[in-house]
Amino acid sequence: ALCSEHVGTMLTEFATNPNEKWQAKDAAIHLMFGIAILAESAGQGVSQVNDAVNVMDFFTTHIFPELQDANHTVRPMLKATALKFVSTFRNQFTREQLTALMPLMISHLASPSVVVHTYAAFGIEKILTTKDLSTKRIKFGGSDLKPFLEPLFTSLFGIVDNVELNENEYVMKCIMRSCSVADADIIPVTQIVLEKLTAALGRVAKNPRNPQYNHFMFESIAVLVKSVCSKDPNLTASFEGLLFPPFQTVLQMDVFEFIPYVFQVLAQLLEYRPADSGLGEAYTMLFAPLLTPTLWERKGNIPALTRLICAYLGKAAAELSASLLGILGVFQKLVSSKANEVSAFELLQSLVQHVPQELLAPHLQSLFQILMMRLQHGKSARYVRLLTHFFAVFIGKFGGQAYMDKLNAIQPGMGLMLLVQIWLPRLQSDLPAVKVEAKAQVIGLTKLLCDTPALLSEPDGQRVWSQTLAMVVAMLTSQGSVLAGGGLGGGKTEAEDDEPMEVLEIGYDATFSHLHFAKRPVQDPFGTIQDPAMDFVKAIHALSQSQGPGRLQPIIQQGLSTDPKLSAGFENMFQKAGLNL
Helix, strand or coil: CHHHHHHHHHHHHHHHCCCCCHHHHHHHHHHHHHHHEEEEECCCEEEEECCCCCHHHHHHHHHHHHHHCCCCCCCHHHHHHHHHHHHHCHHHCCHHHHHHHHHHHHHHHHCCCHHHHHHHHHHHHHHCCCECCCCCCECCCHHHHHHHHHHHHHHHHHHHCCCCCCCCHHHHHHHHHHHHHHHHHHHHHHHHHHHHHHHHHHHHHCCCCCHHHHHHHHHHHHHHHHHHHCCCHHHHHHHHHHHHHHHHHHHHHCCCCCHHHHHHHHHHHHHHCCHHHCCHHHHHHHHHHHCCHHHHHCHHHHHHHHHHHHHHHHHHHHHHHHHHHHHHHHHHHHHCCHHHHHHHHHHHHHHHHHCCHHHHHHHHHHHHHHHHHHHHHCCCHHHHHHHHHHHHHHHHHHCHHHHHHHHHHHCCCHHHHHHHHHHHHHHHHCCCCEHHHHHHHHHHHHHHHHCCHHHHCCHHHHHHHHHHHHHHHHHHHCCCCCCCCCCCCCCECCCCCCCHHHHCCCCCCCCCCCCHHHCCCCCCCCCCCCCHHHHHHHHHHHHHHHHCCCCCHHHHHHHHCCCHHHHHHHHHHHHHHCCCC
16 A cells, blocks of 8 residues: 555656656656566566556556657657556557557657667567467467558568668567467568568678677578468579579678578478479588588587588489488488587488488498497487387388398397487386387387288297287277377477467577568478378288287287286277277
């Protein structure tokens, strides 16, 4: 009550001479923050207010009039505080109130005061991420923003284009968020927005000095590419025409802060190119320089370069046959370093997925030798996870016999030994948490079980076969597995991507700045197989038929006997499929 009285006194003082006594109202608003807010976070705003304080009444009486005042020269600091009030209490406003506030917020982007237009941009960006606390859905979304897009972008780029102002990261973040929320509604103004962004890129490339601003600028470009080209891949050519010249400038000037960003957006554009368009002249000319060793010596380049090479392989692997040795050389360099092993396996999986088998086959033996050498000299939990995922994908593509042959050529019995000592123990202690990885394991191991007859020819092989079968059944039926239930119904997809920007805080990272909106789409190496459980059941059934009656059942029982739940799960899958052994 005492504080409320003090607020009232200061507001009365302000009313006697608003232009001279603005500090009194400014202090009153800040005191109001102190007495009204019970719980607040920087990312989510105020989640709990003091019931004894009528925040909305205070807003209507004292804040709204300040925002309605279109005279930018009058009380700018008070206007900034009023804008801060809106962003602070954004959760407490209804969708209708936010709709009424949006044109007022946009009008203050035109203020010559850096503080005012920064608070306006900051507030708009926060409103666009505000969720309804009860439904958890975005409160002010794309359809709400659509009527304001033209004045919003005009005002935001009015600040960006003003060379007398420093690069304002809050303004650029607001551009990024507005493009993201607008989604397909951005298409009519895409060209002008992209031209403004590339002009800004041209200016800052001469002297990059604000990493956050630069990051949000490239995120804005990436979200435009995503919003437009995902809807119409034929528009990719227009983006290439606008983006290639400034990107070439960045590469020629060797603006090392920007090069990883350029590679990520180039990869994104390449992936969106129409399926029948091939690489085109510009991408073809760019490829050979990408394998230059000096480029790969900068740590910050490696994830982005890998992403770009994978995009090339995904789009036109057969066209790159002349460069295959160079790509394999890059892989060998990457896999020798623990810091770069994730990128190494990303590249290796793309090679196996996309390069025609007859081109890759002559190099497989040396690839397996490199992998086993690294396992021997630098084994770690992450390396084992990456290696076993790769082997699952490899078997899914090349078959179980190829896996056995390549490893046994290095050392007799190595295929079985690796399965028993490395692969199965890894799965027992560390089940894949991502669906596509678990799916790859099931499909790869199913092929190993059913396409490798030598496994069933002697007792040791039969024992390993039964252990492997039990592991596959566990991945498909155990409560903790992301594939439990037999399909792809639980767990993370890794593409849970569009929780995106409302929750994820994007920004610059000094080691490698990953562009959220240029994120590589989740790669399912076995996209044509919808139900790995059904695939497994049919394969086991076919194997049983080929082996003759009664031959396979004892080996299956040996593997499942340790856990009644596995036996029940196995039988349940066969019943669902309408099959029996």
